[in-house]
Amino acid sequence: MKNLLITAAISLTPFMVMADDLSEERIRELVLETIRENPGIVFEAAQLFEEQQQAQQAQVAAQVLAVERDTLERDPNAPVLGNPDGDVTVVEFFDYNCPYCRRVKPEMEALLAADPNVRVVYREWPILGEGSVFAARAALASRNQGKYDEFHWALMGLNGRAEESTVIRAAQEIGMDIAQLRRDMNAPEIEEHIQTSMRLARAIGFSGTPSFVIGDSLAPGLINAEQMISLVNQARANN
Incomplete structure (x- = not known):
């Protein structure tokens, strides 16, 4: 230096x-x-x-x-919230045990409520221990029961860490088939999603969660709804 x-x-x-x-x-x-x-x-x-x-x-x-634009925004193996046909895509890399990711929850909800033309792509990036990996696998597996949206928000609202016991309890509370969930967690597409998230985060240069890609802008760290809306509008203007 x-x-x-x-x-x-x-x-x-x-x-x-x-x-x-x-x-x-x-x-x-x-x-x-x-x-x-x-x-x-x-x-x-x-x-x-x-x-x-x-x-x-x-x-x-x-x-x-x-x-990597197509993989970031159009990966069929990544969950999408908001408007699937929206004209601007927000990509979030996150971990269920990241306190800042949990603080983003109401900000993301505010963005989705304010802009009906936003689509949000979630990249499960479990980097904070085994509990994070279990939670990410369970969340991705919940897609087979059509429960990803509900389960995602439930996990983001957990009191305490996301561990096997708390994740399974959250799944039970929203009426999921736990036996199927456990089977589906081992599907190859689950591992593929996580490994792709790891690869993309390294390539972009992200070092922690949450991290966002909005258009051509990178936003590592906690951002609020107002900042998200500004970046979305900027991306829309550049389209």
Whole structure:
């Protein structure tokens, strides 16, 4: 990191040197002398480095979105809420044991109530332990009983962690066939969905939940309904 900041600082120093005229060691000495005389240059260099990193990440993300758009938005193996024929797709990567994902629940409900032309694609991304994996598998399996929507909101509203016992209790409360649910949880399409979520999240550069893809925008972290609506409107305007 120190070397990277020194490299960035070179571009901010008030003099120019030619590599043929000075050794690398002497260039470093001059840069360090400049830093000692102008300490604020370190913060400028750090900011420049941060901006360069963000620009590179944005470029990589744009390339991934171009390649993976169909998988993100039209994967037949991913649950869809809202309007299935909506003109803007919101993709959410989430974990049932993520407290921020649970806080997104009312925000997502507000978005769906405010905009009837939004479709939401859910990417189950269980990264917070075995309970998360069990919950994700159960939720995906519930599609075979036509219960995903109801079950999803029930799991998001759990008190305490999503574990096998609490997930099964939630399934019972909404009238699901538990024996069928347990069988369906082992179907190959369940594992395929989870592995695809892992691959897409890594490729995009997401590091935690919740994370959203809305049009060409990436929104890692907790966002509220107003922010979602703004990004949806932006995506709609770009269509």
